[in-house]
Every structure is written in C-alpha cells, then in structure tokens.
Amino acid sequence: MPASDRALSESVSITLMVCLLVILAIISWGFFFGYESLLKTNINIAESAEDIPTHLNAHAIRLFHQNGDVASLNATVSASYPEVRFTLISPSGLVHSALPSPLITDNAWNPGDSIYFYRDATGYHVVDSLNERINAISTYGPLIDLEGGVWTIKTIDNTVPVTINSVDVLVGGSGSASASPYTPGLVATYYSDQSWTVPVTTTIVNRVHFADAASGRASDVSNWPSSYLGKTDSFSVKYDGFIRIDTEDDYTFTLSSDDGSFMDLGGTSNFISNGGLHGYTSVSSTRHMTPGYYPITIWMFENTGSAVIYLQYQTPGMGSPQLVTSLWHIPSTAPTADFTGVPRAGPAPLAVQFTDTSIDATAWAWNFGDGSPVILVQNPAHTYTGVGTYPVTLTSSNSFGVATETKAGYITVGSFTPGFLASYYRGQSWSDLAATRVDSGIHFSDGSGSTWPMSLIGRQNDFSVTWDGYLLVPAETDYTFTLTSDDGSWLWVDEVQLIDNGGLHGSRAISQTVRLTAGYHHVVVRMFENTGSAVADLSFSPAGTIWHIPSTAPTAGFTAVPRAGTAPLAVQFSDTSQDATSWSWDFGDGSPLSTDQNPSHTYTAAGSYAVTLTASNDFGASTATEPAYVTVGAFVPGFVASYYTGQTWTTLAGTRIEDPIHFTDGSGSTWPTDIVGSQNDFSVTWDGYLNVPAEADYSFRLTSDDGSWLWVDEVQLIDNGGLHGSTAVTRTVHLTAGYHHIVVKMFENTGSAVAYLDYAILPSTTYNPVTGVWHVP
Template sequence: MSRTNWNDTGAAEMIGSLAIIAIIVAVIAIIAVILFSQGTPGKLPALNVVVKNQSEVITLYHDGGDPLALADFYVLVDGEQLPVALSEPGTTWLVGQSITVIADHVPDSVQVVYTGSHRPGGQVLATIPLGSGTSRPGIAASYTITASAGPGGSISPVSASVPEGGSRIFVITPDSGFVINQVIVDGVIIPGTPAEYEFLAVTTDHTIAATFVEGGPANYLITASAGPGGTLDPAPGTIPVAPGASQTFTLVPYPGYHPAAVVVNSTYSIIPVPASYTFSNVDHNQEIAVTFASDYEPGIVGTYHKDRQWTWPAATVIHNRIYFADAEANISSTHEKTDVTDWPVDYIHQYDNFSVSYDGYLKVDAAGTYTFYMRACDGNSLALDGVTLISALGTPSTGTGHAVTDYTATVSLTPGYHLFSAKMWDDTGDGVVQVEYANSSGLSRRVIDTYYHSTLASTPPTVDFTGTPLVGVAPHSVQFTDASSAGTTAWEWNFGDGQNSTAKNPLHSYATAGSYTVTLHAASPAGYGTPKTRENYVLVGGSYLPGIVGVYYANSTWTAPGTRRVDPRIWFADKYYPTDPSYYSPWPNLPGSQVEDFSVSWDGYLRIPSADTYTFHLVSDDGSYLWIDDTMVIDNGGLHAERSKYGTVTLGPGYHHIVVDMYEYTERGLIYLSYSTPSIAETPVTDLYYVNVVYPPVAQFSAATVSGSAPLTVAFTDSSTNTPTSWSWNFGDGTTSTVQNPSHTYANPGTYTVTLTAANSGGSSTVTRAGYITVLRPPPAISGVTPPSGNRGWPVSISSIAGTNFQQGATVNLTRTGYSSIEGSAVVVNPANTSISCMLDLTAAAAGTWTLRVTNPDGQSATSSFTVNSPAPVVSGITPNAGVRGWPVIITRLTGSNFQKGATVQLRRTLTGGGTITATNVTVLSPTEISCDFDLASVATWANSGGNTRAWDVRVTNAYDSQYGTGAGIFSVTNYDPTILSVTPPSGSHGTTVTITDITGTGFQPGATVQLRRSGATTITGTGVTVASPTRISSCTFVIPYSATMGTYYLRVTNPGSTGNYGDSASIFTVTAAPNPAISSITPDEHARDNNRFTVTIDGSGFQTGATVQVIGGSGGAFTVDRITRVSATQMTARFRIPTTASTGTRTIRVLNTDGSYGDLIDGFTVTA
C-alpha cells in the first residue's frame, strides 16, 4: 500500500476546484450573452383569480391585478393547454371579466401561465387546485425600496430588495437634538411622524423619505380635501396648526348634496358622518378627506299593487327607467328593444289585475319645450310638478280600459328637478308601459332621466340582502346582493366560514360542505343600521343526488310553512283531470289533502350533457315560471286554463341551477316541463338533481303547562323540523338538559325564559321563548273572616281575613253576579302573611251573599263568603225631645241603630191633632246617629183644656228597602198659654205712635196678636207684630189716641187658631197725657200791616190734630188767621192777614191743642209799618 502525500493531494484538489470554477464562469457568460441577445424579461404582472368550477366547465374571474392580453398567457387544465373564451368582446382580460375553459373531464387543477415580456418559456402566475376558490401565486418577482433621509436623521436600511408579496420595515431615526418632521412614502406625506414604516404585500418598487427639524416643528400640517358636491371650512388645502392646538373643519355641502363620508388619516371613517370634525391637541401631521353625495339618486320608485286601483301595495322597487312589457304583450319599439326583465311578476307574481305607480323626479338640463311619449294598456296617466299631462285612466274599478295606445303631451320646462308621477293598471291580456321624451333643442326621443330623492341618507339604513344560489355542492359560489335601503355607503359581510368582505355585492365561494349563517352590517352617513342575519342561509353539500326538492304551500302565494319533498321530475295533474298516462300522478301531497289554492316551488340542478341551444316547454294551469341560472326563461303566470309557453337558452355542459314556481287558485291544477334541442326531440326534463344537504333544524318546542304554583313540573316537547340529532335545553333557572323531550320541575316562583338549540350534521338553530314559564307561589287560602258580615250603606272594617300564603301587596274585593265589584281599601297583610285587615265600602252594596276574594300579586286568589245585611232601623232617643208648636226645632242627635245614608225622618201622630211632619236637612252621621230639622208650624192648635203637651212618634225609614223603625211617643209638641214678662218701652202718651222693640215671655207663636187692655177703657191693638221666638216679640206698634184713658194697661198676647190661647201680663204699660205744645220758630217772623194774606210755618212739638193758632197782643185791629193745617206733631201752617190799622210791634203766637193745652212763642212775630 502506498501513502498519498497530503500536500500533493490538497494541491491537486485545489487545481481541480479552480478548473471547475472557470468552467462555471464561462457557462454563466455564455448564458448572459444568450439572455441579453434575447432581451431582458420585464416585471411579472399581478393577478388574483377566483375560480368557479361547474364540472367540466371552468370559469376564471379576474378579481384584481393587471390586465392581461390574450396573446400573453395560456391556461393549463391538469397540464393540458386548452383554449379560452373571454366573457366580453376584446383581446384583453380585464379586472372584473371572466374567461371560460371547457374540459372533457372534471379537472383537478388549473394554471395561468404568462408568456409575455420576453418569457418564451412561460411563467406560472397562478396555480389553483379546483375547489379552493382562491388563486395561488406562481414565482414572484423582486422589487426595490429606496430610502432617503434629510439632514438631522437617517433611515435604515437605505435600500432593500423585497420579493413579490413580501414585506419590509424601515426605521426612521432622528439625530440628537432633532425630531422627525415628515415621512413621505411614494411622494405622499404619511399622517403623523412614525418612527418606523412597514411596506406590506409588495408588488412594485417604492420610495421612502424623511425630513428632520431641530427641537420639533414650528407647525404641524393638516391636509384637507373635499370631493365634488361640497367643501370645507376652512377651505381644502394644507392647514398649519401649532403644536398642542386644535383645528375644526366644518362640512359645507352644496345645494342638492349631503355629506357622505369623513375619512381621517386615510383609514379612520367617521360614522355617523358629523357636521364638523375637530383635531384636538395636534402633535403630528394629519389629514382629513370628505366626500359628498347627491340628494337625488338615479332611478324611479315603482310601487306595485295586487289590484287595479293602487290600494293593495305588494312591492316597492327602484327602477332605472319606466319600460316593461309582460309575457302576454307583443309590442315593438323603434327606440329600444322590447324588454321583459322589469315586468311586475318578479315582485308580485301576478301579471293580470295589477297596478303600478312610478314616483320620482325628472332631471332637466336645459330649458325648452319637451314632448312626452307614453305607451300603455289598459289605463295610464302622467303628471309633472302636480299638473296632469296625460290622463287615460279609464275605469279601473270595472276593468274598463283601452288597448295598447300611444299618448303624447308637450310642456315647457326649466333646468332642475321636476316632480314626476306616472300610473298604469292592467286588467287582463297585455301589460305595457313605457315613457320617453324629446325636446325642441335637439334632444332626440329617449328614455327619460328619472331620479328619486334619497331621504334615507339622513338615517341609518334598513339592512337586508339576498344570495343566490343558496344550495350547491362544494366548492359553491354564492352571489350576494345588498338590498339595504337607499343611501347605504358601507358594507361589512360575514359569510359564516371565517371569511369577510366590504364589497357591496360580493361573490363568495364556500369550500366545504356545511350550513352557513350570513350577516351583513351596513351603514349610511347617518350611522350603522341594525345588522341583518340569516341563520343557516347557505347550504353546501358534498354531491348531487337524483330528484328535485319541491316545497308545497297550502296557499297560492308561497307563504310558509311548506311541506318539503324530493320529486323525480316536474310533471303532475291533480284529481280534477281525467286519468291520463301522459300526466304524472299522484297529485302533490299537501296538508289536509288540499286540492285548490296552493303553490309549489321546485329548486335544484339540471344536468346538461353537452353545450347546445335548449328550448324549454312549460305547461301549467294556473300560473308558472322557469328560471335557469337565476335568469327567467319562461313566464307563464296568471290565472288561466292549461296553457303552454316556450323559452330558449344556450347552456353548456354541467349542472345548472333551476327553479320552477307554480300556483293554483281553483279547479284543475297541472304542470309539465320538457325541453328540446336542434338534435334532441322534445322530452320530459328528468335529469334533475338536488344537493345532498343535511338541512339544519328549525328549532321549535312547546309545553303543555306554562304556568302554575311551585313546585311546577313542566313537560317540554321538541317540535323542531329537519330531524335534529341533538338537543340543548336551558330552562332559565340554571339547569339544562340534552334530552329531546325533557320534564323539568321548577322549585321556586318566578318567570323563566326557555331556550332550545337543536342541531344535526347540517348545523343548528336556536329558539328562545322569553318569559315562557311562570311559576307562582303557593296559592292563598282563607280560613275565616272577622266580621263575616256588614250592614249596607256604610264602610265596614274587616279586622281579620285569616288564612295562609297571602302575599304583600295582595288585594281584597267583594264580587256578586250582576253587581259592580267592591274593592277593599287600606289593605294590610301581616308580616307572617296569615292575616289581612282592610276596609270594605258597603254604601251601595246590595243585601245578600257576596264573594270575598283575596288576590296575590302573582294573580292567584282565594275566596270566602261575606254577607251584606240590611236590617230595619231602630230608634232609641232624640235630642231635644220637645218643640213648641209653630216653630222649627233643630234635632242635634237622633240615636238608634241600622241607619243608612239617604234615610228619611218623620214625626207622626195618629190621635186628634196629629199628622205627619217630614224632617228636612237630614244628615245620617253614622249607623247610630242622625241630625235633622222639624218645622212645627203645621201642627194644629188645640185648647189647653186638653193639655198643653202632646206626644209624637219618631220614624226613620231607610231608602234602600223602605224598612223603618219607630220611637213611640219620644218627642213632645207643646202648646203653652203665652206669658208676658216685660215690654219695652213701658209707656206712651196721648197722640203718639209707640214702637215696641221687645216683649219677653213664653209660649209666643208665629201669628200671635198683641193688645193694650184696661178695664173700662178702649182696647188698643198692636200692628206689625213680629214674633222672633217663643220667648220674644221683637216689634209691635201702638197708636195711642188722645181719647185714651190715662193710666196703666196690661198686655195680652193671643196665639193664632180658633182655639188660640192667650196670656195677660200685669199692668206693665202706662198711657200718659200728651205734653203741652212748644213753639220753636215761625217763618216768616215779621210782616207789614198791608191787609194782604200770607202763609206762615210754625215749628215745634206736641202739635195735636185739630190744634189751632192764635196771635196775641197789639192794638188797632186783630189778625185774621185761617187755613190752619197740622202737618205733623212738630209742624203746622196757617194763613195770616194783618189789617192796615194794626199797631206795629211784636206779637205772641200760641198753638192751642184740643185738650186745652197750649204753648206760646212770646214776641215771636213782629208787625212792621
């Protein structure tokens, strides 16, 4: 054996390595020469693909990235290159377009290979395993990110190469004494001053730059922008703001616009949209962007009614125009092809006996004269700004209308929005309406520009959505369509499989079998509406099974609930049709063996063996409709006998979604579906399939007993549909069960919410019944009532209702058939809940047996009997017990028992001088006491020889039942002879009128007379006698003549009546002589001696009737005195005549009474010359 020198061996190996390196370098150089001679490959285009696999037919949807020329790529299906077909005319595959590849088998994978930009061998852009529904990128390119930093700082790294789809973080670092001023990415200032920035999912080259300032910026910058339709205050632009300061931006929409969105710092959307936004305590650069939306949205609101008179609204839809013709119409238009997609059956499943109103605004851009063209049948009208331009409504109530007719109207319009309204109704046959216009300034005849007022922009939207198809085999794509109210601007979808979307109408693919609950959150500028969730909305199965699922409804409007079953085909006749082998039997198995007024909806998949043009034949009685791949192919709607309709559609090989609806009102029901192709004779449609979906349960349950006293045992019964395999109960009291039909005992009183979740392999659903079970406390029981009865007419105090299980807050009442209940008051339940006290008002209660009921707050009650009595009154005493005949007497206290409110009181006497006196002012103070008044004026007088006191009975009568009680002889009426004790004044003189102010005594009765009497003298009878009381006469007048005998008199008071009693006083009144007259003056008191007559007035006192006047003194002739008149006791007049011979000087005037008394006025009169 020889040894190899290590040094030799190493040298040899080194030489060999160098040789190999040299060869590699040479090869690289050769390759480089070849490559450069062929051109340098460019950047790979970006591509995101969504694939919809329909068996052998594969549809690839361009979901984002760069456009691809058809010449620059090809498609491999399981490694085999196949031709592609673009969905729209052109040579470039654009974002949003689809390409279709048809294989001869169900493929496993698809690849998109890019050959453009000097890549003759091709570069895989995407590899998609079928069923994933998402694209997988191929080999990615690399992109360069370049960084630059101004003075005062640095960016690290300064450059980076990032693979396609990769990410990279750049760190911005200021030098000591400096701060970051701005960070600019691809020429755009980044809000704030971040210390690092990350590029995500890189698909192109980028730049990043930073600037720095010493100690911080003098101002921060807020970049503001506003979209069309409005502005900001301050105006859009770059607004400097001092550090720590605030800046407010006010949104200013232009007329006809409203704020639609406010976005702060690119990512922060403000919902609801505010009227203004404030940046507070600004410490970095920021930005705000505002967009505005028109108050008017393109379209017009169509409201469909299931009658001819616009009174039964069935659907409201926003259309882009007013133009439709139903399946029965046969019209043509030179302005636009006949269109049947807008016809009302889509909304009300009815094309006869309906009406439509269209309401919105017509947008006019230029002033001018406009001509409107309206075609309709049977009735129609058109109005603009409230003025009717076309009126051809006919008589909708009777169905009297017109054939398809063209109408025109001309009107001058100014620019702007004009209120627009059009109506039409259809009876039977053709249903047509279209509205167009033209103007005199060059606007050719065209569909009108209609808008509707988006009033919902100021409120959160009403959220809703639809999806189709909802059942399919995985991978299964569903097109979701937002159906939220107008003004919706933002959408957030949750598809239930962990995937989300913010698109308005997303297309989503479900990769695996299962049931999926879909939720949509949607917002308008005013905020988010209530989210819409559709539980178990999408059902994805694993394979197709023969047959089609039909849901049968016991009504003609497809209104749930329905009966689901799998039918082999769509072909049957009901029992009204003669037996015929050509029809499929038996007829649909509807609830209750229903044969009229029903509807059916079949939903499944039609397997097409090869691409061709298929003509479908649909026969029905009554209406029916056919949709294939969500497009209506045949409209055979309406109420009609057996009728055929045809529809043609081009279909490729594979499974196609098919829906057939039919409805039947009365009599015969029939449906039959067949198809044909140019190479296949008409044959029944039998290649129908449904997806082997396990439908999630619809949870339902019931309970035989839902309320009762604790402990309460409740037997629950599961009535969920779609065959659940597991159950989860929550009884609301902290206990649960997994038994299908559990029995549960509730131990404690309360209200309980019960929840059932039913599940199977297809999913689950939950039903909650709030407050479903009510468990009450043990019911109350009454053992006794104290007192057990009470007298009607008065409240009764119940001292004790004894029993058990009373609750605080219990109520008490009395009830009796035919009478209003009597509610207890002041109800008090003792702490032990064993006794109740209360008050019962028996004022209006009927006598008899009543039911006393105690009701606890939980509604449970107990009863006992209670007696309302009405005993006859008992009269035992009266105060005062006597009264004077002729006078009222106030009874302060009439005592006894069993008195009732409304009672009457009487004095009664059946003996001589008796009768009945009914009391007034009766007040029943209590069951034992009454006050009242008696007027004894009507009591007859009687001679005192029979006694001056008589006894009367007192009777009390209750008003309710006229029962009465009598106190025999307990009240006395007296008829005493009057007695006189004093008189004021006690005297009077002759010739005077004396007014008596007070006569005291006893036994005075109203109507009594008063006299002054003296033996041998004339009796003086008083007038104006006022009897104030039995003991006092308050006024009386005596006129004392001069002839009256002077001396003492006695007074006699005589009570009225034929047997009136009287009484005499002692001699207590004195008649005195009249005083001498006295003269105080004479007027005039002087007169000349001229023999003329004149009248004088003499004043004084004591002048008696018949008094005379005399003139005494003087000489030469006497006065003549005549016509003497006594005016009163204090004044007289007379006529004097003084003879001319009379001496001058004074005279004495004398008044001489008839009784001889006189009075002089010495020298009271003077005679002058």
C-alpha cells in the first residue's frame, strides 16, 4: 500500500476511535466490474489489523478509493443522484438496500476518500466522508453490529448506463478484511459412461439431492438425469468444490446412493466409500471441523435401475440429519449467463420471480425490458405494469469476464381473451398468410362431411396452420399433451419443443408429459397438409383453458337468439368478436347501453330494431351494426313473396303471401305468369320466419331450375346458383326453439321454372315442404 494512502488510513482510524465507530475494510486488488463500470480501476481495501483497529471491526464496511476515475466516482456517491443506492447481501443471504445518508454535504469522492456502509436503528446507509459519518452517528445514535461472514456489495446508478460493482468481503472479529474467491454451489460434471471419462455437460448445484423417477424419491431436478444426459442408466457424475464450516463441532456426513458413490473431504480420500452395485444404501463418517472452507469431491455412478445421490450432515446438537447446503466453488473462467422467470405471461400487474441459472457468476445486472432501473441482485422479483411483450437481459460477471444472455419476447403482459389465435396459410411453409381467426380448440378434420378449412381459405390440401395461445394451469402438476395430425405437426410449450409429429403421414398421435407450474404457459402448434385427409387435434390432461393476447384492435361481431317474436321478446346476445376485452351494446330501442360481454335484453314494443356492438381492447375499438336485426310484432302466416321482372331482383312486379314454396311451371301450371306476365326471365324473393317448436338439427333441401339460394338467420346455408335444370342441394343447421329468419332467392332464365323448399327434422330422413312460416305485416 502506498505510504500516502497508509497515512490517510491511519489518520481516519484515529478519528474513528474517538467517535466510537466501527469500520471494516473490504475489497482487494482485482476488484472486477462488468461493462462500463463507474468504479473503474485501482480500488483498494484496508488489508490488515494495522489498517483498521481491532476494536472497531464488525460495525461498518469501508470502501477505499485510491486512484480511481474521479468524475465517475462523483456520480456514484453524489447527492445530485438521489436514486443511487447500494445493495448489500449478508452472509445469511438477506438483501439490504443502503441509501445515501440524508446528511451528505460533500458530493465528491476524491482520491484518498473512503465511503462507509453502516447500520443503525433506521436501516442501512452509505456516506462518503468522515464528517458525514460522524454527523450520522450523532443524529441516528449507536451503530448496530453487522453480521459476521462474507458480504456482497453492489452499486447501481439509475441515471447513467448500467453499473456492475460486486465484491465479496469478510466481516469478522480479527480486525482484518479479505476478499473471498468462493461462489455458491458445487461444479457438477455429468459423464455418459460409468467411469468418469466421457464428459457431456457441466452445471452448478447448490446441494446434492437427486433421484430419478424410477426411485420414487425426492429430487431437486425433475426428470433427472435425463435432463442432462438424455438417459437414466449407465452414467456417472462428479461434484467438486468446497464445503464451508461456520461453527466448530463434530460433523457426521451421510452419503446415500444407488449405485456406488464416494466422497473425498478436506484432503482425505475416500472419507466415505459407498461403492459397488447396490440399491439405495447410506454410509456415514464423522470428523471434527473448525470454521473454514474444506475441499470436497463426490463421485457417483449408475448401472441400471434406480439412480439416487444424497449428501446430508448432522452434529450432536441436531435432532435429525439435514441436506448439506453450504457448498461453494472457485470460478476459473468467465461465467455463462442464463436465467428463468415464473410466470412468463399474465395480466397486468404481473409479478415475475427471476432465477439466475448462470454458472460461476459473482455479480448480476438485470434489464427487464420495460424501462425500469437495472437491478443487481442475483434472483430478483419484478412487477410489470404495462401491456406488452418484453425482452429480458441478464449480464453475469466474475473476475475473469462478463457474459450476457438476452431472451427476446420473454415476458408477455396483456388482457387475455379465450381461444387460440389461428393463422392459416396457403402452401405448406407458413409464409403466405390467407386468414386469421380465433379457434376455441384444435379439433379439426376434413372427413365426415366437414370441409375444413375450405370455408376459410378455399382449399383442403396444400396449406399450413399455426395456433398460438396460453394454457392457464390452475395448480402445479404434470400435464400430458397428445397431438394428432395428418400430415405433420409440432408442439412447443414455453418455447421448448415437446412433440415432433412431423413428416408426410396419415393420422398419427404422439403424447408427451411435462410438469407445469400454476399460471399461463405459452403453447404453439404448427401443422401442414400435403394432400388427402387433413387432421389436427390437440388434447391435454388434466383440464385447462386456452387464452391468447390480442396484438391488434378487435373485430366486432355478434349473434342473437331469438331474433323475432311477439312482445315482450327476450333476446340473448352472444359476442363473437375476435380479441375483444370490453363491450358496449346498443339494442336500438332507446334502452341504456350494456357493457356485458353476452347480455340478454327484452324488447317490449313492436318494430324492427338495429343492434350495434362496439368491441374494444388495448389496441383500439371496432363497431358492428346489424340493421333490422331483431323483429318484434304480431306475426301472420306465410312468406312475403316479392316477384321481379328480369333476373336481378331490381324491377318489382308485385308481392303476395305464399306458403309453402312449392312451385313449377309444368303440368299445366302457369306460375308465375299472373304476377310477372311471363314464365321466363324473372326473379323472386321469399322472406319469412320459421317458428321452430323445439331445438333440433334441421336438414333443408332447396330444389330449383334455374339458380336459387337459402339464408337462415342471415347466414347463407345453400348455394344452388347458376343456369341448370331442376337440381336439389341439401344442408343441415342446428336451430334453437323460436322464430328464425328464412330468405330464399330464385331466378329463371328460360325453359322450365322450379322452386321447392323442404326440410327434415333429424334424425328423420323424411322431407316435407317448409310450412308454419310467418311474417310481420
């Protein structure tokens, strides 16, 4: 340490003794900062008892600046930046925020200055000069001793680019401070053979507590060891690092395994030997240990059958053995950054717990993608308050370097609406978008009379589909998904491919199981069809609901049942809008607006009423108006028949009431000469209401020469258009009890003229003329 700095340290120490404040200096040469650090270089600490008097230890942590970047340091501890804060992580893992002292008067941190972290009755504070620390003591009273052990100190300035500043320091009774090279967890190396010679992957584990599904025992990792090795037999694993002992005592360690295992401890090879081919077996060994770090290596191999490896310990004062958790290792390379977040989707405000899964990191900087300040704790919780899709970036660092992991679109916050968002494409490569809609589920086939997806994209071959949604899981459990398709299909859950059912093939089902936590989980299915049959079906157990988040303004739409009848007429409206999250209904009769999604409304006066629905979401609003949508009045029998000269329904020749529609100009009939003066070159519209006595499936058959069409409740059911002889077309529709609007249009060119409308109530196959039709005068 340079003489000038040593003199300054001694001067500060004398003053501290007079003021009865304890300080403990922390941080060693080589203090590492991740990218664009505010604290640049040459940070030193008090290194021995002569630098910090022994009777002052354990009360404060001193961060000492020797030859740093003064301008940057000013920003770190300046009262001009009220959001500056330090994060202190205690040896027991508690996280504290140290706010700038309200008594700061000197806004500069100049060469030779120190800053101090202390705790009093009001919390943790940081000051940047001796005078401020003295003022703080006189104002706030006695300091509270800091917890002994290894502390982690981090800083962040929210007003400037990200700052990483993390150091492990030891606060204890010796009056000295030393840097700690240790980071939590053992290094676990998995091998594809039973003799620790063919390494496959390496990870960090915080305790040794693993078992495969065949054993029926608890495990810190589900699907172990398949998640690391892709298999459960014929493998080996080595755990390497240190165990930290905080209290002198006799420690009995128990190593349990199936098959063999061994443990080296503190330089003693085979401290525990549990080798051989055997079932679940435990072996124990005892050693007297004083505080400190002890090297530990655990070896385990598995032949076939169940696989288990546990490490526990017990001292004479403990009631029962416990898992060993104070496990550490010393990094030797730059870290590997990675993380998880739970939940990853939901409505605002969405509280997400992030978990660092980096290897060998000692400092962390989290950017949550929503403009909030960067956070420096290892496993932060963050609440998203705005609707959107957010990337998340974790920058991990240690004394060897920095690693960054960014996950685009990782968190989704929005107003969820039911169903999958389905995108249909022409061709088999998901590139030529033809149509989008919301599908309540994935249960489709072009067999048994279905024309899927002909009605949507005009083809049943050479197409592809993507279904995108979120499964809402009520409670954590295992979910089994079954994906059936003809041709290929794939399933992803939370961006991990779970099922690969790809290729050209007939209808084929594949099932897979995954454990899901409570909350929303992203589910994506892709399917393509070449030729022949087309099938797509996704089922899962246990039950859950599928939702999606709108990304554009909604498309408003609705239906109503019944749409006609006598007053008072109670009508049930159903929202069919796509991606709506709020609704406003105008029933057209002067009544108050309704904001229910699916309201019921009673019309009390005769008339024809327009209905308007305005549907909204976070991206905008859409309005659908149906004129004369509900008809209330005194119904009288028959269709209103409107006859036109010419074939385009433009020149009205006359109207009359007709029931049923059962006409031909053959066998001596002169229809419709008495109306239009001709049996050729005319057109006609029949308009009425069919009173359905009970809910059922109705099969309508429309026969004509030439063209004809049938609409039921404004939905075209039959298209029998064109120039042709007498031709019948049949279609089926499900009808509820009540009045249903029926419209038939027909035109005649030359030759024979025919118009018949019949129906059968399924399962009967007997067709009769449509009668019992009514109209409103």
